[in-house]
Amino acid sequence: MQDFTGTTALSHAAFYKHQEVTQVLLKDKGILVNLPNNNGRTLLYRSLMPEYPSYEVISSLLADPRVDVNQVDENGLTPIHSAMKANSSEIVDLLTSHARANISQVDNSGCTAL
16 A cells, blocks of 8 residues: 555655564565655655665665666666665665675666666
8 A cells, every 4th residue: 555655654664764664564475665755766666765765774675576676766766776876885785795685777867776
């Protein structure tokens, strides 16, 4: 279920750094973890948006094999692009060390995250 912005409860939990709620919702095998909001942003992307993203929440999301670390938003940006723009080296390291991460993904402007 999504709210009027297209955001799911799981996405809200990740955005607001509610680790325990995020963990509980991820246990639901039927939950759509890559469902984008109205701006094309998934829960992984939104979890990077607070000024101080939660390393623990993002680690939990990346541990779930259903979460697509390379899914792009309406601008062709991946979560790695977002972390790079925020100069969050700890989160960039976490995302780029993920086995499925594509650090060469090109956005709509023709730029990579690097």
